Amino acid sequence: MNLSSTKLLYSLLLLFCFSCKPTKVPVATTGDDNQIEVVFLQMNDVYEIAPLEGGRVGGMARVAAIKKQLLQRNPNTYAVMAGDFLNPSVIGNMTYEGSRIRGRQMVEVMNAAGVDLVTFGNHEFDIKEEELLNRLQESTFQWVSSNVSHKTGTSTQPFTSGAQAKPVPKTMVLEARDEDGTQIKIGVLGLTIPSNKVKFAEYTDFKTEATQAYQSLQSQADFVVAITHLDIEDDIEVSKQNQGIRLLMGGHEHTNSYDTVGTAIVAKADANAKSVYVHTLKYNKTSRQLSIQSTLQSVDQTITPEPVTEGVVSKWTGIADQSFKELGFDPHEAIFVTTEPLEGRESHMRYEPTNLGKLIAKAISAAAPQSEVAMLNSGSVRVDDQLSGTITQYDILRTLPFAGRILEADMKGTLLEKVLTIGMKNVGIGGYLQTDKAEFEATQGKWYIDGKLLNPNKTYRVALSDYLLTGLESNLEFLKAGNPDILHIYEPDASNKSDMRNDIRMAVVAYMRSLRK
Ligand SMILES: [Zn+2]
Secondary structure, three states: OOHHHHHHHHHHHHHHHHHHOOOOOOOOOOOOOOEEEEEEEEEOOOOOOOOEOOOOEOOHHHHHHHHHHHHHHOOOEEEEEOOOOOOOOOOOOOEEOOEEOOOHHHHHHHHHHOOOEEOOOHHHHOOOHHHHHHHHHHOOOEEOOOOEEEEEOOEEEOOEEOOOOEEOOOEEEEEEEOOOOOEEEEEEEEEEOOOOOOOOEEEOOHHHHHHHHHHHHHOOOOEEEEEEEOOHHHHHHHHHHOOOEEEEEEOOOOOOEEEEEOOEEEEEOOHHHOEEEEEEEEEEOOOOEEEEEEEEEEOEOOOOOOHHHHHHHHHHHHHHHHHHHHOOOOOOOEEEEEEEEEEOOHHHHOOOOOHHHHHHHHHHHHHOOOOOEEEEEHHHOOOOOEEEEEEEHHHHHHHOOOOOOEEEEEEEHHHHHHHHHHHHHOOOOOOOEEEEOEEEEOOOOEEEEOOEEOOOOOEEEEEEEHHHHEOOOOOOOOOEOOOOOEEEEEOOOOOOOOOHHHOHHHHHHHHHHHHHO
16 A cells, blocks of 8 residues: 555545544643642631530531631641640640640541641640640641750650651651642741740741741742741731731731731731631632632531531530539539620730639639638639630639639738739749739829728738649749738638638639629
8 A cells, every 4th residue: 555545545534533433522631720829728716626605606517627628629728727726725734645635635626537747836835745646646737836946854856746757857858739730839837936845845046047947948849838827026026027928827916916017918817616717719820920819617506517527526525524513513504795806815814903813813703701801813814815705614624713702811911012013023934913992002002902092011811822822823932821920810611612712713613603693
């Protein structure tokens, strides 16, 4: 067969094929359009696995439902937790299977909820080294930290996480790919406030680390985002210095905020997953343009909880409820409805008298009706949150996780004055005192007890949390039995269940119930 006949045969074959088969019009394939959309679901400062305010807000199973829904719409969805989730919590202080729970409940819930990425918050270092190492090992989500590492003896190395004990990286690169084949790389760095200094953690300067991490990611990724747990001023500072970090998903303040800094965004959601941020990032590979659209979404009763996560949450709340019942509490009972938020954030409790501090001090007074003045160390309040709306017994349990009794002491006016003055100067620490019936008149520099000038020669009956009488509180080491200016200590009647001094939490519950009437 010569060339021309081959051609002819070919043409005939083609003709035959076209005539006998249904005509197939070639469809223009979409192909890679060089545009891609990724979604970050951001939460921060979550201590509670179950909803709060009588079930109205928050709840990790609801967050899981949001993640699932976002993931169905876009497989390139990442759930981020920007620090503070292992502590404090009332469940965390309980014992289960022979050891303190200490955030194990939260890791299990976060694993189920499909959290992808986290960084350390200051509260992650409240728990013991061994406890933190266990939580890291149990987590199936990815940790990233540019400025915190593990100190053992004289050496420092990254913390490790997951069953395989993989080193927690300083930076990481996420690879996203959409249906039409557009692929991008997203650089991620993590920064933590160095406020909670512990022996087993080393903090390097977060500003220097941010710049270094950003510079190393710049060459590897299409754009860079950060997960941070810093004071907002520092987030803004980091953002100003590294304008290429386009989105800083932050935490620590507990109230939502959204700041635009040049071309970057600094976002924080509300604590305890009362809200989450949903950031939609659209990237054009050709123009290298990134647009970010953020929505603050309320986590409330309109969201049906995701059942698997809900199951894990129920397991842990069941364990906790059982322990509370054994102690005589009904965690679900609504005891009060507050019209204004009760301020329990450490950034307030340890710096100024707050309405929550006052309320607890008044509850101490009510439990010890013969007392003339009442006080508590603000460090006994660990909720680090505002209590809003319906207050349940559980809210009181999480507010005062250390429990303890109320004691009364007959003390000389000179000692009372000294205690109150030091308590007022203990700014920023747990030894800052919240009081009832004690007022400091700043212009005179004098204390008033129940409206009367404090008399140094008088003996006062003072009601206080038992911890304050141990001598363990900062700068109040002299405040303990044996101090010659303490003339008598009154203990609660352990056999009398109606003696509210036996448990400060019972005293607060009873007092709040009485306010309702
Ligand atoms: Zn924090």
